[in-house]
Amino acid sequence: MRRSRFPWILAGILLFSLAAWGVTGLVLAAVGSGAAWYASLRLHPRIRHRACRGTGEVRGSVFTWTFRKCPRCSGGRLIRWGAGQWGAPHIRAENARGRRARAKARQERTSR
Numbered sequence: 001m002r003r004s005r006f007p008w009i010l011a012g013i014l015l016f017s018l019a020a021w022g023v024t025g026l027v028l029a030a031v032g033s034g035a036a037w038y039a040s041l042r043l044h045p046r047i048r049h050r051a052c053r054g055t056g057e058v059r060g061s062v063f064t065w066t067f068r069k070c071p072r073c074s075g076g077r078l079i080r081w082g083a084g085q086w087g088a089p090h091i092r093a094e095n096a097r098g099r100r101a102r103a104k105a106r107q108e109r110t111s112r
């Protein structure tokens, strides 16, 4: 499914479960969706950085063939928020390391 449709599909599933099986159905659907989301975090812990469209480049507006490195991701890739919190240990460690390194580079203006 597409990311833009996901909230609507989730809301539809939860509403349908509530209508069909009452509060118990709603709780079961929520637990099931949560489990699917957790499995997804483990299987696919990364996303493309949307601001740079996964390119890892911030293009110049005058000399458009030039770019600097995107300071907010690593080469266009990011670790999903949930995976950084509850993902596999090596993903969590990589997330913390990357965030710290990018923050330091921005502060010291060495991210370019």
Ligand SMILES: [Zn+2]
Binding pocket: 049, 050, 051, 052, 053, 054, 055, 056, 057, 070, 071, 072, 073, 074, 076, 077
């Ligand atoms: Zn980026």
